[in-house]
Amino acid sequence: MDNLLFNKILNRVQKPARYVGGEIGSIYKDKDQIKLRFCFCFPDSYEVGMSCQAIQILYHTLNSDDRIWCERAFMPWFDMLKEMRDCGLELYALESKDSLKDFDVLGFTMQYELSYTNILAMLDLSNVPLLASQRGEKDPIVACGGPCCCNPEPMADFVDLFFLGDGERLNNDVCDVIIRCKEKGLNRHETLLECSKVNGVYVPSLYEVTYLENGQVEKYHPLEGAPMPVRRRVELDVDSLPYPVNPLVPSMQVIHDRPSVEVLRGCIRGCRFCQAGFIYRPFRWKKANTLCNQAYSLIHNTGYDELSLLSLSTSDHPELEPLIDGLLSWTIDEKVNLSLPSMRVDAFSPELAEKIRKVRESGLTFAAEAGTQRLRNVINKGITEENILSGCKEAFESGYTSVKLYFMMGLPTETDEDVCAIGDLCQSIVDLYYSLPNRPKGRSVSVSASVSCFIPKPDTPFEFCGYAGIDELHRKQKLLREHVCSRKISLSWHDAETGEIEALLAKGDRRVGRILLNAYHDGAIFDSWGEGFSFERWEKAVRDAGLDLRFYAERERSFEETEPWEVVDYGIRKSFLKREYMKAMNAEVTLNCRQQCSGCGINQFCGRECFAND
Numbered sequence: 001m002d003n004l005l006f007n008k009i010l011n012r013v014q015k016p017a018r019y020v021g022g023e024i025g026s027i028y029k030d031k032d033q034i035k036l037r038f039c040f041c042f043p044d045s046y047e048v049g050m051s052c053q054a055i056q057i058l059y060h061t062l063n064s065d066d067r068i069w070c071e072r073a074f075m076p077w078f079d080m081l082k083e084m085r086d087c088g089l090e091l092y093a094l095e096s097k098d099s100l101k102d103f104d105v106l107g108f109t110m111q112y113e114l115s116y117t118n119i120l121a122m123l124d125l126s127n128v129p130l131l132a133s134q135r136g137e138k139d140p141i142v143a144c145g146g147p148c149c150c151n152p153e154p155m156a157d158f159v160d161l162f163f164l165g166d167g168e169r170l171n172n173d174v175c176d177v178i179i180r181c182k183e184k185g186l187n188r189h190e191t192l193l194e195c196s197k198v199n200g201v202y203v204p205s206l207y208e209v210t211y212l213e214n215g216q217v218e219k220y221h222p223l224e225g226a227p228m229p230v231r232r233r234v235e236l237d238v239d240s241l242p243y244p245v246n247p248l249v250p251s252m253q254v255i256h257d258r259p260s261v262e263v264l265r266g267c268i269r270g271c272r273f274c275q276a277g278f279i280y281r282p283f284r285w286k287k288a289n290t291l292c293n294q295a296y297s298l299i300h301n302t303g304y305d306e307l308s309l310l311s312l313s314t315s316d317h318p319e320l321e322p323l324i325d326g327l328l329s330w331t332i333d334e335k336v337n338l339s340l341p342s343m344r345v346d347a348f349s350p351e352l353a354e355k356i357r358k359v360r361e362s363g364l365t366f367a368a369e370a371g372t373q374r375l376r377n378v379i380n381k382g383i384t385e386e387n388i389l390s391g392c393k394e395a396f397e398s399g400y401t402s403v404k405l406y407f408m409m410g411l412p413t414e415t416d417e418d419v420c421a422i423g424d425l426c427q428s429i430v431d432l433y434y435s436l437p438n439r440p441k442g443r444s445v446s447v448s449a450s451v452s453c454f455i456p457k458p459d460t461p462f463e464f465c466g467y468a469g470i471d472e473l474h475r476k477q478k479l480l481r482e483h484v485c486s487r488k489i490s491l492s493w494h495d496a497e498t499g500e501i502e503a504l505l506a507k508g509d510r511r512v513g514r515i516l517l518n519a520y521h522d523g524a525i526f527d528s529w530g531e532g533f534s535f536e537r538w539e540k541a542v543r544d545a546g547l548d549l550r551f552y553a554e555r556e557r558s559f560e561e562t563e564p565w566e567v568v569d570y571g572i573r574k575s576f577l578k579r580e581y582m583k584a585m586n587a588e589v590t591l592n593c594r595q596q597c598s599g600c601g602i603n604q605f606c607g608r609e610c611f612a613n614d
């Protein structure tokens with residue numbers, strides 16, 4: 001890299017710290033001593049990427065192998081991107097400053113659908129051909145992992161292989177195969193064929209897809225003995241997985257500016273809208289003792305004064321009280337703040353509220369998701385209005401004065417009454433606060449409701465449903481706005497247009513790759529940011545591809561239809577999803593996995609009973 005040019009560019013962009021590397025925890029190796037160069041690529045800004053736990057874990061596990069050097073790259077922000085394009089500077093890895101095209105493997109993480117165009121932009125900026133079919137022997141292998149791989153198909157044309165499921169050992173296993181293939185002198189195709197034999201690897205070029213006249217997928221045809229479907233990798237013993245207690249410490253402020261310990265993987269609840277709750281099953285947890293030790297090391301190795309517990313539902317941890325007690329035994333004295341997202345409102349006991357209040361004074365967040373009990377039953381949220389109000393009461397009596405509630409709009413079976421009930425529930429919380437004699441004196445309450453647009457996702461019981469549509473969501477947003485009159489309640493929305501494109505990319509098939517390519521060539525990048533997203537651009541990209549946006553995003557799907565994501569197997573059986581869908585339509589709830597197994601199928605997939613040793 002031309003250092004003079006690089007310094008000139010850095011002087012002209014906002015936040016140059018995004019582009020220089022050199023953070024505490026960075027790993028450098030001698031290029032001549034290693035056998036494989038891997039670049040972990042995060043398709044969003046540095047601040048978002050460095051907040052993602054996957055990067056910390058995989059950076060650590062890949063670099064623990066002496067034969068591999070794993071570096072990092074992020075999507076340059078608009079100003080840097082323009083400078084790089086103007087000067088012909090290729091995208092480079094932060095550690096070595098070498099171009100991404102010099103690497104053996106580029107490993108992108110697909111954390112959310114609206115980052116897909118950034119993957120194309122990062123390849124383009126590295127002068128790596130966008131289409132997998134156009135890459136030659138000298139080009140890197142482009143791999144993708146992360147939760148969106150549960151429907152990899154919209155990205156299938158651009159990706160050489162997908163890592164499905166838990167990555168801690170999978171990424172290293174694939175690198176091991178690639179090293180052996182290099183040593184044997186195998187070509188690109190032969191190498192991908194070898195990789196496809198690793199449990200949890202999907203190589204899309206080894207599958208042909210045929211379509212029915214009505215546009216639906218007819219069948220997947222595996223080639224050259226490729227497995228069908230491809231099973232995701234599951235690590236059953238998360239307690240013993242390597243965890244980076246010497247993580248990278250960003251040298252600028254990032255979105256989640258604190259280290260995290262991963263408390264749980266998977267979820268017992270079965271909320272029917274929640275893709276993460278199904279694709280990370282079975283429920284696995286780390287022992288309180290392990291977590292306390294990891295937390296202590298993390299804080300002392302990094303110098304942070306805040307720690308986050310990461311999980312889908314922290315309050316379901318079987319050793320929650322010992323865990324909190326163990327952490328509080330030193331965090332209070334050392335003035336370390338504990339951040340406890342994902343606490344269920346029905347698990348918020350007065351004792352726990354009191355303990356947590358000792359270290360935390362900001363507001364509380366509750367995921368109510370829907371305004372009426374009927375709709376909460378439809379989505380299997382499993383909490384009642386009474387749970388929510390009593391959780392708020394405990395919190396107010398412990399000194400809290402602000403509550404944030406998360407809701408969704410556009411849920412299956414939702415009526416206008418359900419929408420207005422969001423406002424009514426917020427009002428009940430305001431009224432509750434003022435009815436309490438022992439509320440915090442002289443302070444007013446603030447209730448904020450964040451209302452997102454529900455997007456039906458693969459591997460959930462609502463995969464058969466369509467997105468509610470932009471006009472309908474706008475109508476419902478207006479209805480709710482008019483229904484709420486208290487100034488103690490603030491409402492915020494997610495954008496309905498963005499949701500439509502997210503639904504397209506979440507449920508699309510391989511042909512949707514044409515849309516992605518059109519959108520990218522027309523300037524689409526940073527689609528999850530207001531600065532980047534243009535609905536008109538996406539509409540045009542769909543039109544130019546000769547496809548139908550509503551066919552993908554809004555169409556209801558029959559149980560018999562072959563879905564594009566059936567080429568991969570995340571362990572949740574379709575028969576279970578159908579049963580759950582039918583129960584949802586009748587507003588019937590399903591008990592959580594600890595109370596009763598509902599036969600989702602993951603236990604057969606993993607060869608063990610989920611709660612046999614719990």
Ligand code: SF4
Pocket residue numbers: 268281282283593594596597598599600601602603610611
């Ligand atoms: S197999 Fe049963 S207990 Fe295990 S995750 Fe599925 S529903 Fe829950």
